[in-house]
Amino acid sequence: MPVFEFRCLECGDLFEKFFRNSDKGVEVACPKCRSESFERVISSTNYVMGSGKPQKPKITTKSCSAGNTCATLEIPGPTR
Structure with missing residues:
Protein backbone atom coordinates (compact mmCIF):
# COMPACT_ATOMS: atom_id res chain seq x y z
CA MET A 1 0.00 0.00 0.00
CA PRO A 2 2.21 2.80 -1.27
CA VAL A 3 2.22 6.49 -0.54
CA PHE A 4 3.01 8.69 -3.54
CA GLU A 5 4.08 12.33 -3.50
CA PHE A 6 2.76 14.83 -6.05
CA ARG A 7 3.40 18.49 -7.01
CA CYS A 8 0.43 20.58 -8.12
CA LEU A 9 1.09 22.27 -11.47
CA GLU A 10 -1.31 25.10 -10.60
CA CYS A 11 -0.23 26.25 -7.11
CA VAL A 26 -9.13 6.91 -7.61
CA GLU A 27 -9.48 10.61 -8.30
CA VAL A 28 -6.56 12.72 -7.08
CA ALA A 29 -6.78 16.47 -6.60
CA CYS A 30 -4.59 19.05 -4.90
CA PRO A 31 -5.86 19.52 -1.33
CA LYS A 32 -4.93 23.22 -1.43
CA CYS A 33 -6.50 24.42 -4.72
CA ARG A 34 -8.44 21.28 -5.85
CA SER A 35 -6.64 21.26 -9.23
CA GLU A 36 -6.35 17.92 -11.02
CA SER A 37 -3.14 19.02 -12.80
CA PHE A 38 -0.16 17.55 -10.98
CA GLU A 39 3.03 15.54 -11.46
CA ARG A 40 4.47 12.72 -9.43
CA VAL A 41 7.76 13.55 -7.71
CA ILE A 42 10.46 11.37 -6.19
CA SER A 43 10.08 11.42 -2.44
CA SER A 44 13.17 12.15 -0.40
CA THR A 45 14.38 9.56 2.06
CA ASN A 46 16.74 9.55 5.00
CA TYR A 47 16.99 5.77 5.29
CA VAL A 48 19.78 3.83 3.59
CA MET A 49 19.93 0.04 3.64
CA GLY A 50 23.14 -1.79 4.23
CA SER A 51 25.66 -2.39 6.93
CA GLY A 52 28.76 -0.55 7.98
CA LYS A 53 29.36 3.10 7.20
CA PRO A 54 26.18 4.86 5.96
CA GLN A 55 26.36 5.92 2.33
CA LYS A 56 24.60 8.91 0.82
CA PRO A 57 22.68 8.86 -2.46
CA LYS A 58 24.71 10.11 -5.44
CA ILE A 59 23.19 12.66 -7.82
CA THR A 60 24.71 12.96 -11.29
CA THR A 61 23.56 15.79 -13.55
CA LYS A 62 24.19 16.23 -17.26
CA SER A 63 22.96 18.36 -20.14
CA CYS A 64 19.96 16.75 -21.86
CA SER A 65 19.22 19.37 -24.50
CA ALA A 66 19.84 23.04 -25.09
CA GLY A 67 19.31 24.80 -21.76
CA ASN A 68 18.01 21.72 -19.93
CA THR A 69 19.63 19.36 -17.46
CA CYS A 70 18.73 15.84 -16.36
CA ALA A 71 19.64 14.13 -13.11
CA THR A 72 20.23 10.50 -12.15
CA LEU A 73 19.80 9.45 -8.54
CA GLU A 74 21.82 6.42 -7.42
CA ILE A 75 20.59 5.07 -4.09
CA PRO A 76 23.15 2.87 -2.32
CA GLY A 77 22.16 -0.55 -1.16
CA PRO A 78 22.23 -4.22 -2.11
CA THR A 79 22.18 -5.09 -5.78
CA ARG A 80 20.41 -8.01 -7.38
Whole structure:
Protein backbone atom coordinates (compact mmCIF):
# COMPACT_ATOMS: atom_id res chain seq x y z
CA MET A 1 0.00 0.00 0.00
CA PRO A 2 2.21 2.80 -1.27
CA VAL A 3 2.22 6.49 -0.54
CA PHE A 4 3.01 8.69 -3.54
CA GLU A 5 4.08 12.33 -3.50
CA PHE A 6 2.76 14.83 -6.05
CA ARG A 7 3.40 18.49 -7.01
CA CYS A 8 0.43 20.58 -8.12
CA LEU A 9 1.09 22.27 -11.47
CA GLU A 10 -1.31 25.10 -10.60
CA CYS A 11 -0.23 26.25 -7.11
CA GLY A 12 3.05 24.30 -6.63
CA ASP A 13 1.88 22.62 -3.40
CA LEU A 14 3.46 19.26 -2.53
CA PHE A 15 1.07 16.62 -1.25
CA GLU A 16 0.94 12.89 -0.58
CA LYS A 17 -1.69 10.33 -1.52
CA PHE A 18 -2.06 6.91 0.10
CA PHE A 19 -3.33 4.14 -2.19
CA ARG A 20 -4.87 0.88 -1.01
CA ASN A 21 -4.68 -2.28 -3.10
CA SER A 22 -8.45 -2.15 -3.53
CA ASP A 23 -8.44 1.42 -4.93
CA LYS A 24 -9.54 1.45 -8.57
CA GLY A 25 -9.88 4.64 -10.58
CA VAL A 26 -9.13 6.91 -7.61
CA GLU A 27 -9.48 10.61 -8.30
CA VAL A 28 -6.56 12.72 -7.08
CA ALA A 29 -6.78 16.47 -6.60
CA CYS A 30 -4.59 19.05 -4.90
CA PRO A 31 -5.86 19.52 -1.33
CA LYS A 32 -4.93 23.22 -1.43
CA CYS A 33 -6.50 24.42 -4.72
CA ARG A 34 -8.44 21.28 -5.85
CA SER A 35 -6.64 21.26 -9.23
CA GLU A 36 -6.35 17.92 -11.02
CA SER A 37 -3.14 19.02 -12.80
CA PHE A 38 -0.16 17.55 -10.98
CA GLU A 39 3.03 15.54 -11.46
CA ARG A 40 4.47 12.72 -9.43
CA VAL A 41 7.76 13.55 -7.71
CA ILE A 42 10.46 11.37 -6.19
CA SER A 43 10.08 11.42 -2.44
CA SER A 44 13.17 12.15 -0.40
CA THR A 45 14.38 9.56 2.06
CA ASN A 46 16.74 9.55 5.00
CA TYR A 47 16.99 5.77 5.29
CA VAL A 48 19.78 3.83 3.59
CA MET A 49 19.93 0.04 3.64
CA GLY A 50 23.14 -1.79 4.23
CA SER A 51 25.66 -2.39 6.93
CA GLY A 52 28.76 -0.55 7.98
CA LYS A 53 29.36 3.10 7.20
CA PRO A 54 26.18 4.86 5.96
CA GLN A 55 26.36 5.92 2.33
CA LYS A 56 24.60 8.91 0.82
CA PRO A 57 22.68 8.86 -2.46
CA LYS A 58 24.71 10.11 -5.44
CA ILE A 59 23.19 12.66 -7.82
CA THR A 60 24.71 12.96 -11.29
CA THR A 61 23.56 15.79 -13.55
CA LYS A 62 24.19 16.23 -17.26
CA SER A 63 22.96 18.36 -20.14
CA CYS A 64 19.96 16.75 -21.86
CA SER A 65 19.22 19.37 -24.50
CA ALA A 66 19.84 23.04 -25.09
CA GLY A 67 19.31 24.80 -21.76
CA ASN A 68 18.01 21.72 -19.93
CA THR A 69 19.63 19.36 -17.46
CA CYS A 70 18.73 15.84 -16.36
CA ALA A 71 19.64 14.13 -13.11
CA THR A 72 20.23 10.50 -12.15
CA LEU A 73 19.80 9.45 -8.54
CA GLU A 74 21.82 6.42 -7.42
CA ILE A 75 20.59 5.07 -4.09
CA PRO A 76 23.15 2.87 -2.32
CA GLY A 77 22.16 -0.55 -1.16
CA PRO A 78 22.23 -4.22 -2.11
CA THR A 79 22.18 -5.09 -5.78
CA ARG A 80 20.41 -8.01 -7.38
